[in-house]
């Protein structure tokens with residue numbers, strides 16, 4: 047099988063967790079972490095397995111070619127002479143262009159040249175009409191010119207991977223599915239006994255659905271590679287990997303937004319999730335056996351919270367840790383609030399990851415009860 051180079055785009059801060067996920071679900075030799083992603087060599091079946099199973103990455107790029115370029119005539123000649131027929135499924139791709147430390151720096155003119163070169167290439171090797179008959183969507187090519195070296199990549203994913211096609215209803219400030227998946231992989235790391243998973247402020251229930259589907263292949267939306275010529279004639283095979291799921295006995299979400307819970311419930315009917323209406327800062331959460339808790343509380347930016355946001359969150363945190371006392375408690379908060387939540391009595395800090403979520407610097411914490419074995 048031909049080896050191909052891929053770049054796996056990952057939210058900055060989550061690269062190490064994404065690599066762990068690759069090692070677990072579709073290992074490769076010599077992957078390299080680069081800020082914002084992972085570079086690796088694999089083959090077409092790997093690409094298919096990765097799309098169905100990886101939950102942390104945002105998208106996957108296939109590296110197509112690279113060459114030195116310092117002027118527009120050379121760029122035009124290279125593009126006009128390139129064999130596009132293996133990759134191109136639609137005559138009008140979108141171009142994502144970035145340059146740094148290079149002679150070519152005008153992205154508008156680079157795009158024009160790419161389009162002209164591609165039009166010339168198409169005159170010499172006309173494109174199959176499949177895109178009309180089968181309504182293929184336009185593709186996206188990523189062009190990076192760094193130190194005069196151009197790297198051309200094709201987005202083989204299409205719509206971002208975190209758009210799973212599982213749920214349409216989202217509350218206010220929902221957490222992106224791939225962030226939720228990454229946080230869950232960290233929360234459950236090393237847990238081998240059965241636990242109840244609780245999200246005390248669950249909104250649309252992203253943590254619960256991601257936890258229950260983390261080890262399942264999903265193919266509920268098309269991927270861009272399915273219409274690419276190099277994939278033609280193949281069918282995506284959904285194969286369950288031989289992996290133990292997170293040891294979840296039950297997944298329970300609570301929220302004060304009863305209307306939202308009523309809309310979300312039918313969408314998650316297929317999964318063993320229960321959604322309950324409660325103010326968890328006031329009501330005790332009790333389950334049979336051990337529970338682990340994870341949540342993405344309102345920060346007061348998009349969702350209004352009464353009083354000072356710091357004191358609301360501090361009171362919620364103290365209540366969860368002292369009254370509900372889960373085996374592990376995890377949440378994600380704006381980084382500038384992190385100081386409010388240090389050294390809780392009876393708990394030790396297990397993980398702390400700084401990252402950005404929707405432009406905001408945030409910190410993800412996991413604490414573990416000090417008496418945990």
Ligand SMILES: C[S@@+](CC[C@H](N)C(=O)[O-])C[C@H]1O[C@@H](n2cnc3c(N)ncnc32)[C@H](O)[C@@H]1O
Pocket residue numbers: 216217218219220221222246247248249250251252253300301302303324325326327328341342343344345349
């Ligand atoms: C940022 S959202 C959570 C989003 C969720 N992670 C998702 O992906 O949809 C915070 C949620 O906390 C809920 N909430 C706020 N105060 C609460 C409380 N005292 N008890 C339970 N839920 C609460 C809000 O209604 C909102 O749905």
